[in-house]
Amino acid sequence: MADILRLRLVTPERLLLDEEVDEVTAPGTVGEFGVFPGHATFLSSLQPGRLSYKQSGQTRSLAVSDGFAEVVDNLMTVLCTEAAYANEIDAAQAQEAVREAEAALGNLSPTDAGFEDAQNTLRLAQVRLDVASNG
């Protein structure tokens, strides 16, 4: 059994990451899950959250939007519409985004068409702020 896990992170705009890692933690819609080398073939949807991976003892985090993760033969592919490292996020801008998203969500009732989208936007804004300020 190969003991190397490969993590590929793709967004519609770019291939963000294609590296060998030791461990990945991802924000699944039904709960956060960890992936180690030798993981079973697996497909899950993701919610906006913090995706972190460990690489030679160091942990790095990204803020990811909703998307999917697939694990096949020690290759983990993450598909999401947006992803950013801490150093790519401007904390002040993220703060502003949280405020805007909160305001947008406040105007909607849970039965409105855009409610789920607005909820996701807020969650993404919050996690971007978290990643930007806490690394």
Place this chain on the structure above:
Amino acid sequence: MATLKEIRKRVSSVQNIQQITKAMKMVSAARLRRAQEAALAARPYAEKLEAVLQNLAAQGEELAHPFLTERAENNTTLIVMTSDRGLCGGFNSSLIREAEAFMRQRAEQKVSLILVGRRAYDHFKRRDVTIAEEHINLYGRLSADLAHDIGRRVGEQFLSGETDSFYVLYAKFRSALVQVPTLDKILPIASTPQTEDQSALDYLYEPAPQTLLASLLERYIDMLIYRAMLESVASEHGARMTAMDNATNNAVEMIDRLTLDMNRARQAGITRELLEIVATGESLKG
């Protein structure tokens, strides 16, 4: 015959035009390269998404979703992607022509339009058509966000029965010289090709496959729209580059011709003056 001064003025104005078209051509060439890079960068995502969908479809489980079900097309939505700016040859007019042909073919159905780009909007706003949405003055800044935005609304309309099918009309990029107006059907999604060997992959699903399929299909629609946008932007810059190249060449030709006229006019002037001098001399003698 135009006077020397008039011709000189024309030459300098044509020279100005040539400078502008040359600059526009260079700008388009740079933007085209960037657009092509963006299209290339989007490819891994698109391929992976398609592969995951195929894997899921190959599981043999009965996966049904309204997005995959054909039904009678009474209400159709067509998204037309044109540019915001002109000066790009026949780029916009060929797309608009295709859009009108599409609506003529479906004269009995109700076709509503989603217009991306000012050119299509300016053309259709005064005509008797239903415009559901317009996205203008984006100047090529078409983002995955916009694709998602359109995709979500269209998906909702499809599910609620407001529209029965959804097409996208855009210029497919072949080369800087050739852009092909292309009509793609987005909804209902034509069944993804099933590959037998992949059915061996036994997945664990989280959440249930049915739920996953729904959100995967939504992403797939967004991706198809986004891909059409990228193609359209690349095509626009390609078309403009070619058009501006032609314009520059025409300007060069025109300058050559005008220079010839100018020289001729100058020579005619000299000859006339000489004749006048000679004639005056002759008359003084006599």
